[in-house]
Amino acid sequence: MDDGDPESGSLNDFWGSEDPIFDRKELLDIDLVPTEERIIGRDSEIENVASSIHPAIKGQSPRNTLIYGKTGTGKSLVAKHVTRSAQNYALENGTKMGRAYIDCTQTKTETRVVINLARALNEPEKTGVSIPVTGLSTDVYYERFWSILDQLYDVAIIILDEIDKLQNNEILMQLSRAGEAGKLDSCKVGIIAISNKISFKESLDERILSSLQDREFIFPPYDANQLREIMYNRDDAFKDGVISDDVIPLSAAFAAQEHGDARKALDILRNAGELAKDEGADEVTEDHVRNAREKANIDRFSQLLEGQPTQIKASVYALSVLAEQHSEREEFATREIYEMYQNITSDSALGIETLSQRRMSDKLDEQVFLDILGQVERVGRGYSSGVTNYYYLLEDPAVVQAVIHNDSRFSELEKN
Numbered sequence: 213m214d215d216g217d218p219e220s221g222s223l224n225d226f227w228g229s230e231d232p233i234f235d236r237k238e239l240l241d242i243d244l245v246p247t248e249e250r251i252i253g254r255d256s257e258i259e260n261v262a263s264s265i266h267p268a269i270k271g272q273s274p275r276n277t278l279i280y281g282k283t284g285t286g287k288s289l290v291a292k293h294v295t296r297s298a299q300n301y302a303l304e305n306g307t308k309m310g311r312a313y314i315d316c317t318q319t320k321t322e323t324r325v326v327i328n329l330a331r332a333l334n335e336p337e338k339t340g341v342s343i344p345v346t347g348l349s350t351d352v353y354y355e356r357f358w359s360i361l362d363q364l365y366d367v368a369i370i371i372l373d374e375i376d377k378l379q380n381n382e383i384l385m386q387l388s389r390a391g392e393a394g395k396l397d398s399c400k401v402g403i404i405a406i407s408n409k410i411s412f413k414e415s416l417d418e419r420i421l422s423s424l425q426d427r428e429f430i431f432p433p434y435d436a437n438q439l440r441e442i443m444y445n446r447d448d449a450f451k452d453g454v455i456s457d458d459v460i461p462l463s464a465a466f467a468a469q470e471h472g473d474a475r476k477a478l479d480i481l482r483n484a485g486e487l488a489k490d491e492g493a494d495e496v497t498e499d500h501v502r503n504a505r506e507k508a509n510i511d512r513f514s515q516l517l518e519g520q521p522t523q524i525k526a527s528v529y530a531l532s533v534l535a536e537q538h539s540e541r542e543e544f545a546t547r548e549i550y551e552m553y554q555n556i557t558s559d560s561a562l563g564i565e566t567l568s569q570r571r572m573s574d575k576l577d578e579q580v581f582l583d584i585l586g587q588v589e590r591v592g593r594g595y596s597s598g599v600t601n602y603y604y605l606l607e608d609p610a611v612v613q614a615v616i617h618n619d620s621r622f623s624e625l626e627k628n
């Protein structure tokens with residue numbers, strides 16, 4: 213084993229070397245909540261969310277708020293930015309405001325949400341309440357959580373991001389009714405629920421819905437100009453003069469082509485910088501952006517599709533098989549997709565039931581909203597008059613299948 217002179221290793225030169233491309237790379241981190249002057253094109257959304265929670269500044273009940281919009285439209289950013297600013301203002305004005313953020317893709321069960329909320333808001337040295345990570349019943353966790361809220365805060369704002377990923381809606385029921393149900397003595401609770409799945413409201417109990425729908429906002433996608441602005445406002449992530457002139461406009465054009473997704477724009481920009489760095493280049497060029505876009509597409513698509521239920525994968529898979537078999541066509545009618553879907557789901561390897569055509573097409577419609585698929589309506593002529601729905605893939609069928617095959621049941625299917 214070599215444990216000789218540490219000075220002699222050539223790695224030392226490497227550790228000591230300066231990054232030739234990035235200066236403040238953290239500005240391109242996806243979780244960063246940028247300062248207000250770096251937030252572009254969301255003035256009215258910020259105003260709307262701020263007006264919903266305005267009463268909280270004085271310790272009164274904030275209005276519950278529901279935010280919808282496609283991915284990368286700034287939903288999480290606006291919710292975090294507005295609540296952070298409210299919390300600072302409240303603090304300076306003598307109101308004790310608590311604020312917690314839960315990502316429901318990571319925290320899906322009722323008990324885990326309560327535990328995480330309680331742990332995030334607790335100050336054990338002040339409350340004397342402990343929240344062990346496991347071991348108590350859900351009821352006890354709730355009791356301790358209510359006690360923490362009453363002891364420490366006049367008001368608490370809870371952001372539930374990607375709320376449609378929750379296993380059930382019990383936590384929403386509890387949080388939205390905590391005051392009237394007498395669980396809380398003095399603390400007021402407000403919820404900001406975020407989703408990119410418009411159909412999620414159908415699964416909600418009427419009472420929760422009416423309480424959440426109090427204020428509902430839909431965030432529109434960005435246009436290419438806004439995406440450009442968002443990126444120019446973060447170009448100090450790079451060393452001076454390292455990005456060539458066409459890099460930001462091209463990244464913005466790519467991100468605007470699908471829907472105006474700021475996450476995608478920033479992903480492309482960061483990945484382009486990383487590719488340039490890996491190559492030892494001293495400039496980020498248009499070619500790096502093109503290659504980064506390719507990589508971002510595959511990553512993003514995997515993320516969107518991987519966690520989806522088997523029924524959804526089966527219907528998207530059916531479309532990908534058709535697209536592969538008929539490379540001369542792009543669009544396929546619901547009926548054709550359904551025939552392929554029936555073939556696929558009849559294979560016992562998948563272990564799922566075959567839904568009706570109607571329900572399968574509902575699943576496809578959801579994927580359209582998430583930008584996994586595209587959909588067009590065509591009016592037929594002659595015998596086939598009437599409107600027919602057609603779907604098409606937004607990604608290469610080979611990429612779609614590669615992602616779905618990560619689910620072992622689908623790779624089994626391939627062998628049969």
Ligand SMILES: Nc1ncnc2c1ncn2[C@@H]1O[C@H](COP(=O)(O)OP(=O)(O)OP(=O)(O)O)[C@@H](O)[C@H]1O
Binds near residue numbers: 246289407
């Ligand atoms: N208006 C904006 N100005 C500056 N940066 C933005 C803006 N909107 C979004 N971003 C950046 O884009 C990325 C994605 O934004 P955000 O997470 O808020 O999107 P989202 O709508 O919550 O998406 P998802 O549904 O995928 O969670 C973040 O890094 C955020 O900082």
